Amino acid sequence: MDITDDTALRDELDAGLRALGLAPALAAPLLAYLALLLRWNGTYNLTAVRDPREMVTRHLLDSLAMVAHVEGLATLADLGTGPGLPGIPLAIALPELRVTLVESNGKKARFLREAVRQLKLSNAEVAESRIEALDRPGGFDAITARALATLPDILSVGGHLPKADGGRLLAMKGIHPVDEIAALPAGWRLVAVTPLTVPGLDAERHLVVIERA
Template sequence: MSDVSIRQRLASGAATLGLTLSDQAFSQFETLVSELQRWGKRINLTSVLESDEIVKTHLLDSLTAAPHLAGDQTLDIGTGAGFPGLPLAIINPQRQFTLLDGNGKKISFVNHMIATLGLSNAIAIKARAEDYAPANPFDTVIARALATVPRLVEISAHLVREDGQLLALKGKHPAAELEDLTAFPEWEYSVSKLTVPFLEAHARHVVSLRRK
C-alpha cells in the first residue's frame, strides 16, 4: 500500500469519524506505519504489519477514542507499540500524553516514535500500571484491550484524578465484565458503541468509568 493510498484511507476514515487531519498529521501517520513495519520485522511489536491493516486496526481504531478524551493529561496504560496513545497524541497537540508499558522493547519503539515524529506532547515510561506512582494523577486513563474492566479499575484507580475518568476500549459489549463491577461500588459507568471505519462488522465499545 503506497503512501498515497495510506493517506487516502486515513482521510476517508478520519472524515467518517468527524476528524480533519493536517498535512503534518498525515506525514506523521505515514511515518508511524513505515517504522512499525520496519521495527516489526525485528521485534514482536504487533501481529499486524500490512499497511492497510495497520491503518484500520491500529490508527483508525485508536482515533475512535478521540471524542471521549477529557482534560489535558491522558495516560495510556498497556500501550504496547503505542496504541491508542501515539495516534491520539498526533491529533491532539494541545494535550499531554503519557504512554505506559512494562515491555522494554515496546517502550523503546514508542520512545523512538515520539522522537521521530517530534511529539513534544508525549512521553513513554517502562512500568506496569499497578506499580506506577506519578506525582499527579491523570484526567483520563485509557486502555485498549488490556484487561477486564474490573481488573482495569483494580490496577489503575490510583492513576485517575478524583474527578477524572477511566476509558476501557473493548470489542464486543462486555456485559459479563460489567456485572463484576459490583466489587467496586464507588465507580459508575456508561457504555458507548464505537464504529471503526472499514471495520464496521467488528464490534467495538468504550466503557467510561467515573467515581460516584
C-alpha cells in the same frame, strides 16, 4: 516501497479521517508513525498485525474513534500501550492532550521513545513501568486501555492513577462487556457505554466510561 508514498494507503486513511470528522493534515504524521512501526516490527515483533492496510483500520482509525471522548482532557495515561495504541494516534490528533505511554516491556518502551522522538511529540512521554508500580497517584484526568484486561482487572492495577475528583477509565472494548460491568469494584460507577464506528472495521466496538463514585 515507503508507505508514506503509498497513494492507495493514503487515500484509505484520508477517507477514514473524514468519516471520523478529523483533519486531513493528520494523515502525514500518522503514516510516519505507521512506517516506523512497520520498520521496527520486523525485528521487535511489536504487533501481530503486519499488513499496512489492516494497520490503518485496526490500529490508527480504531484508536482515533475515541478522539471525541478524550477532547477536553488535560492528561491521559495509556496503560499497557504496547506499540503506542491508542496513545500515539491520540497524541498526534490532540496536541493539547498530555499522554503518558505506560509500558513495562523493554523492547516496546524503546520503540515508544524512538517514536516520540522521531515524531516530535512534545505532548507524549514514556513511562517504562508496570502499571501498578507507576508512582503517580491521582496524576491523570483519565486512564485508557485497549485490549488489556477486564474492567475490574484494569482498575485493580491502575485505579490509583485517575484523579480523586471525577477521574475516569476510558476502556476500549469489543462487544458490550455486561459481565465486566457487573463486576466493577466498589468506589467506581458506570457512566456510559458508547458504540464506536470505526471506518473499515466490520466488528463491534464500544467505549466504556467508568468514573470514581
